Amino acid sequence: xxxxxxxxxxxxxxxxxxxxxxxxxxxxxxxxxxxxxxxxxxxxxxxxxxxxxxxxxxxxxxxxxxxxxxxxxxxxxxxxxxxxxxxxxxxxxxxxxxxxxxxxxxxxxxxxxxxxxxxxxxxxxxxxxxxxxxxxxxxxxxxxxxxxxxxxxxxxxxxxxxxxxxxxxxxxxxxxxxxxxxxxxxxxxxxxxxxxxxxxxxxxxxxxxxxxxxxxxxxxxxxxxxxxxxxxxxxxxxxxxxxxxxxxxxxxxxxxxxxxxxxxxxxxxxxxxxxxxxxxxxxxxxxxxxxxxxxxxxxxxxxxxxxxxxxxxxxxxxxxxxxxxxxxxxxxxxxxxxxxxxxxxxxxxxxxxxxxxxxxxxxxxxxxxxxxxxxxxxxxxxxxxxxxxxxxxxxxxxxxxxxxxxxxxxxxxxxxxxxxxxxxxxxxxxxxxxxxxxxxxxxxxxxxxxxxxxxxxxxxxxxxxxxxxxxxxxxxxxxxxxx
Numbered sequence: 199x200x201x202x203x204x205x206x207x208x209x210x211x212x213x214x215x216x217x218x219x220x221x222x223x224x225x226x227x228x229x230x231x232x233x234x235x236x237x238x239x240x241x242x243x244x245x246x247x248x249x250x251x252x253x254x255x256x257x258x259x260x261x262x263x264x265x266x267x268x269x270x271x272x273x274x275x276x277x278x279x280x281x282x283x284x285x286x287x288x289x290x291x292x293x294x295x296x297x298x299x300x301x302x303x304x305x306x307x308x309x310x311x312x313x314x315x316x317x318x319x320x321x322x323x324x325x326x327x328x329x330x331x332x333x334x335x336x337x338x339x340x341x342x343x344x345x346x347x348x349x350x351x352x353x354x355x356x357x358x359x360x361x362x363x364x365x366x367x368x369x370x371x372x373x374x375x376x377x378x379x380x381x382x383x384x385x386x387x388x389x390x391x392x393x394x395x396x397x398x399x400x401x402x403x404x405x406x407x408x409x410x411x412x413x414x415x416x417x418x419x420x421x422x423x424x425x426x427x428x429x430x431x432x433x434x435x436x437x438x439x440x441x442x443x444x445x446x447x448x449x450x451x452x453x454x455x456x457x458x459x460x461x462x463x464x465x466x467x468x469x470x471x472x473x474x475x476x477x478x479x480x481x482x483x484x485x486x487x488x489x490x491x492x493x494x495x496x497x498x499x500x501x502x503x504x505x506x507x508x509x510x511x512x513x514x515x516x517x518x519x520x521x522x523x524x525x526x527x528x529x530x531x532x533x534x535x536x537x538x539x540x541x542x543x544x545x546x547x548x549x550x551x552x553x554x555x556x557x558x559x560x561x562x563x564x565x566x567x568x569x570x571x572x573x574x575x576x577x578x579x580x581x582x583x584x585x586x587x588x589x590x591x592x593x594x595x596x597x598x599x600x601x602x603x604x605x606x607x608x609x610x611x612x613x614x615x616x617x618x619x620x621x622x623x624x625x626x627x628x629x630x631x632x633x634x635x636x637x638x639x640x641x642x643x644x645x646x647x648x649x650x651x652x653x654x655x656x657x658x659x660x661x662x663x664x665x666x667x668x669x670x671x672x673x674x675x676x677x678x679x680x681x
Contacts, residue, residue, distance in 0.1 A: 218258050218281050218302060226261050226303075229271045234262040234309070245286065245304045249351075249547075250294040250642060251556050252607040257284065257304035264309045266384060266392050266423035273421070273672075274390035276303055282674050283388075285417040287327065287359030290351040292547075292558055293640030294610075295362065295416045295676055302671075307358050310423065313337055321429040322381065322398060327358020327422050344432040346373035349636070350544040358422050364414030366636040368465035368499070368543070371593030373430075375636065377413045384424035385412060388667040398426050411662070416638045418673045419666040436464065436501035437508050438536045439516065442492045442525035446470055446588075449494040450568035452522055453592045456498070457565065459518055461511060465499040466593030467543055468568075473587040473600070477542050477549035485538040492525060496592065497543055546589050547598070555587060555600035557609045559622065559643075562596045563631030574625045575599055582618035596635035610642050623649050639677045647678060 227235045236242070237259050246256035263269045276283050282302030289296055298304045311328035316338055323338055323345070331352040335345050348367040349355055355365075361383070366375040382396040395408040412419055443449040449468055456463065469477075471492050478486060486495060500511050516527050530536045547558065563571050572588055575597075579586045584603035590596050599622070601609075609615040623633045623646045632650050633643055647656065660680055663670070670680050 217279055222275060222279060222281065223259060225275055226259065226272060230261060230263050230268050234264075236260040236262075245289070245306065246298060248286075248289040248291045248294070248296045249551075250292055250297065250640070251558075251609065253294065253297060253610065255297050255299040255301075257298035258301045260304045260306060262306045262309050266386055269305065269386045269421055269423060270390040270392055272303070272305065272390075273386055273388060276671055277389045277669055280669055280671060283672050285362075285421050285673060287356035287362070288330070288351075288354055290355040291359065291363065291638070291640065292560065293363075293416075293634070293638045294642045295638050295640035295673070296359075297641055299641060300674060305421065307356065307421075307423075310358075314424070316341060316343070318343070320398075321431075322426055323429055324424060324426050325357055327356055327361065327425060329357050331355050331357050331360055338429055339432055342432050343429040345379065345427060345429055346370075347376045347379060350547060352544075357425060357427075361413055361422050361425060362415065362417045363636060363638045366591060366594070366596065368467055368591060368593075370591060370596075370636075371466055372462050372464045372501075377410060379427045379429075380409055380413050380425065381428050382426040383409055383412055383422050385420035385422045387420050388669065388672040392423070393420075400428060414638070416640060416673065416676055418663055418676055420672070433464075433501040434503045435505045435508055436499055436536070437512050438497065438499045438530040438539060439512055440486060440528040440530070440539060441496045441498065441516075441519055442487070442489070442528075443494045443496065444491050444523040444525065446493040446572055447569040448522045448524075449496055450572055450592065452496060452519055453568060454566045455518060455521075456515055457593075459514075461500075461515055463498050463515075463593060464501040465497065465591075467497040467590070468494060468592035468597070469497070469543060469546060469589040470494040470587055472585075473546050473550055473589045474542075476553045476587075477546045480549040480552065481542060481545060483538060483542055485535065486542055487525075487528065489525065497539060543589075547600070550587055550600045553602070555585075555602040556607045557601040557603075557615065558637075559599045559601070559619065560596070560634045560637035561599060561622070561626045561631060562594070562635030563626060563629045565593070565595045567629040567631065568592060568595060568597065570629055571597055571626065571631070574629075575622065578618060578622055578625070582614070582621070584615075584618065591635075594635075595631065616645065620646060620649070641676055644676070644678050 242256035247254040284298040286296040310326040314324040346369040349365040590598040
């Protein structure tokens with residue numbers, strides 16, 4: 199399965215090198231300025247990778263536009279010359295969506311980094327795509343407002359990348375994902391035309407919903423240049439507890455039990471012991487107590503405006519969990535302790551990757567199936583001779599699986615790893631889930647789409663891509679190949 203992908207990449211790359219000329223480079227410089235068109239080896243190497251495995255595909259040129267109009271001018275040239283364009287935000291993606299694997303132009307949105315307007319009357323914010331997600335969250339928080347989607351990389355990822363991947367994060371269990379907050383988008387189409395996809399209203403039944411089609415499309419349909427997001431009032435209080443489980447599967451079982459009892463936490467995160475040990479060592483933290491008989495921890499948060507009600511909820515959840523084989527429940531007493539716990543959770547992915555777990559899969563199943571998924575992943579690890587650690591957003595069934603296998607850094611072109619991942623994704627599908635919850639398909643998972651989609655579904659998606667991008671220049675080869 200990997201060889202056709204490799205062959206396609208090699209053949210298309212050779213043809214692309216004949217299309218991008220010195221004349222094109224000069225045209226790009228006239229549009230955005232000399233200093234924002236880069237072709238030196240160091241820059242090409244830097245923009246040739248994101249956080250996906252250990253992969254690097256340098257582009258032939260990097261362009262950093264500042265406006266939608268500049269992007270439009272660049273896209274017109276590329277569309278006419280059939281030059282591939284790979285849009286890129288902060289480069290924190292985990293599925294290869296920002297990898298310029300066909301060469302061509304890497305178009306970075308990093309200079310489009312302004313929050314344009316916070317509309318307190320209508321609870322909306324209009325922003326450019328290059329704003330760091332946490333910067334946006336903090337800006338609206340200062341006005342007593344709340345933008346809930348908070349991916350683990352929120353301190354470095356861009357809001358535009360979150361739009362491309364339909365990101366989630368810990369708060370998704372209660373508040374939903376990015377898609378639930380996007381009202382309208384300005385975008386540049388592959389032929390250079392600039393459009394708005396919807397309207398700045400909370401209800402819209404006017405024609406097809408182009409806005410929601412673009413969210414999660416991984417930069418394959420257009421380049422988003424302005425974003426209108428809805429906001430909600432900021433909850434006044436939040437409480438956090440840490441629950442150690444002596445059996446990993448019981449941690450998964452407890453997730454469903456909490457919801458079945460009528461509680462809706464604002465976050466519910468699962469981290470198994472191997473991942474906890476790695477991240478605790480990396481950040482030199484003892485915030486999370488780790489004992490020899492601990493298999494996993496659940497981080498449970500509740501939020502709202504009545505502190506007494508929240509304390510009652512936490513007490514009730516704690517009592518509910520006593521039916522399981524757990525250790526002592528730890529309650530974060532102050533903001534500093536909460537921040538320390540969240541820092542550990544958010545840096546798990548970075549820590550385990552440094553420790554050699556370079557292959558990450560982003561599976562999602564119905565909550566009640568989490569124990570079966572965890573058990574199945576461990577069994578597959580024994581069968582295919584790899585070690586896996588599990589963590590993620592247990593509250594919505596979204597489990598991140600990091601894999602370490604001796605001598606293997608990447609899954610993309612490794613036949614044995616492809617076979618084992620196919621078995622994993624077939625298990626996920628059998629459990630009623632799908633192969634990506636928030637990281638997207640990108641480059642590395644497109645070979646597994648046949649597990650979850652039939653030919654008709656794939657045909658419809660490809661026809662949508664052709665309608666937006668008939669010349670197939672924008673993030674070509676991501677999600678699927680057009681043939």
